[in-house]
Amino acid sequence: SPSPLTERMTLFWHNHFVSAQPKVRYTQLMYRQNVLLRQHALGRFDQLLHEVAKDPAMLIYLDAASSRRGAPNENFAREVMELFTLGAGHYREDDIRQAARAFTGWSIDLDSGQYTFRRLQHDGGEKTVLGQTGNLDGDAVLDVLLAQPATAEFIVRKLWREFVSPQPDEGRVRSIATAFRNGWNIAVPVRALLLQPEVVARDIDNALVKSPAELVVGFLRQSGGELTRPVAAAVSIAGMGQNLFSPPNVRGWPGGEAWINTQTLLARKAFLERGLSERTVAETSIGEPMATSMKDDDTPRRRLQMLEQATSVRIDTEAWLKRAGMAPERVAIPASRAKLEHMLLVVPPTAATGEGVLGLDALRATLLDPAYQLK
Known part of the structure; x- marks a missing residue:
C-alpha cells in the first residue's frame, strides 16, 4: 500500500464499527x-x-x-452508544429505547443493495435522547451523540490503546479529545498520539502486542517478501486468531495480551519459520473457503496443517541481511547484530545472540525472539 497508515486505520475502524461476514452473508456488502x-x-x-x-x-x-414503527429493534441504538461513540455509563436504557425509535425506517433496497429510507416504517413521534427532545430522526440522534464530550474522549482513549500504551493517560486524552472535537479530523488525534513520548521511546512497560495482521504484513514489508497466493496472508492471520471480516462479536477482537495464547503463539512462530525457510510451502487445493473455515473448534494441529498447506512466502534473506551489514556466510559482528535488532525490535531482545551466530541464524533468532511480537 502507498499509505500503510491508511490501511492500519482501516483495520482499526473495522474493529470499531464491527460487522461480520457470517451474519451479513453478502460478500459484496x-x-x-x-x-x-x-x-x-x-x-x-x-x-x-x-x-x-x-x-x-x-x-x-x-x-x-x-426495525420499524411499533416494533423498533434496539440493537443498533445500544451499540452505537456503547461501542461506537459514548462508551458504557454515559447513557440510560430509556435513551436507547428512544433512539431505537429514531432509527426506524432505515433499511436496504433489495434490488440495489443500497441504503433506503422507508418513511411509512419510521416513527415520527417526539423523542428525548440524552436530554434533547424533538421529532428526532436517526441523523439527529447521531448529532446528539457527537455533541457529547464523552464521544471524542472514547475514540481517543481507544486510539491510545491502539498506538501508545495499554493504559491511557486521562489528562492527555481529554486534551487531545478537545482538539479532536474541533472539526472531527481523525488525523488530529492520530498525529498527536504518534508523537507521544511512549511511542517515540518505546519501552517494555508501554509495549503493545502486534495483532496477527500487523505481524504478517509487517514481516512482509520488512523482508520484502512475496506472497505467491494472496489468500495465504488471510489464512495465516486467521490461524493466529484474527479472521478478517469475521470478528468474534460486536465488540470486535479484544487485542492486547489476548492475542497471545499457546495456540496462537505456535501459529505465529510457524509463520515466521516458514517465511525464513528456503523451501516453498505447498499451496492448498482447498481454495477460497480456507480463510473462512478456521473455526474456533478446530484443533491446534488441524489449524497448523491448514496453514502449512496454504502459506507460501518467498523472501530474499540475503538482501535483508545486507541491510544490516550482514551476510549468511559470515559470522555476525556485534555492530551488525545491534543494527538488525534495531531494525526489527521495538524493545531489547529477551535472549542475547551468541558471538558466533551466523547471519541467517542471527536473523532467525531475532525474529523468533518474543520481543518481535511487540510494537
Whole structure:
C-alpha cells in the first residue's frame, strides 16, 4: 500500500464499527463497507459515523434494517452508544429505547443493495435522547451523540490503546479529545498520539502486542517478501486468531495480551519459520473457503496443517541481511547484530545472540525472539 497508515486505520475502524461476514452473508456488502472505512480512515469522524450508520452491512449485522414503527429493534441504538461513540455509563436504557425509535425506517433496497429510507416504517413521534427532545430522526440522534464530550474522549482513549500504551493517560486524552472535537479530523488525534513520548521511546512497560495482521504484513514489508497466493496472508492471520471480516462479536477482537495464547503463539512462530525457510510451502487445493473455515473448534494441529498447506512466502534473506551489514556466510559482528535488532525490535531482545551466530541464524533468532511480537 502507498499509505500503510491508511490501511492500519482501516483495520482499526473495522474493529470499531464491527460487522461480520457470517451474519451479513453478502460478500459484496462487506467489501463496500471496507471501501467506506478506507475512504474515511483519516478523514472526518462525524461523516464516517453517519455513513457507517447507513451502511447496508451494518444495518444487517445489528438488525437495524428490519426495525420499524411499533416494533423498533434496539440493537443498533445500544451499540452505537456503547461501542461506537459514548462508551458504557454515559447513557440510560430509556435513551436507547428512544433512539431505537429514531432509527426506524432505515433499511436496504433489495434490488440495489443500497441504503433506503422507508418513511411509512419510521416513527415520527417526539423523542428525548440524552436530554434533547424533538421529532428526532436517526441523523439527529447521531448529532446528539457527537455533541457529547464523552464521544471524542472514547475514540481517543481507544486510539491510545491502539498506538501508545495499554493504559491511557486521562489528562492527555481529554486534551487531545478537545482538539479532536474541533472539526472531527481523525488525523488530529492520530498525529498527536504518534508523537507521544511512549511511542517515540518505546519501552517494555508501554509495549503493545502486534495483532496477527500487523505481524504478517509487517514481516512482509520488512523482508520484502512475496506472497505467491494472496489468500495465504488471510489464512495465516486467521490461524493466529484474527479472521478478517469475521470478528468474534460486536465488540470486535479484544487485542492486547489476548492475542497471545499457546495456540496462537505456535501459529505465529510457524509463520515466521516458514517465511525464513528456503523451501516453498505447498499451496492448498482447498481454495477460497480456507480463510473462512478456521473455526474456533478446530484443533491446534488441524489449524497448523491448514496453514502449512496454504502459506507460501518467498523472501530474499540475503538482501535483508545486507541491510544490516550482514551476510549468511559470515559470522555476525556485534555492530551488525545491534543494527538488525534495531531494525526489527521495538524493545531489547529477551535472549542475547551468541558471538558466533551466523547471519541467517542471527536473523532467525531475532525474529523468533518474543520481543518481535511487540510494537
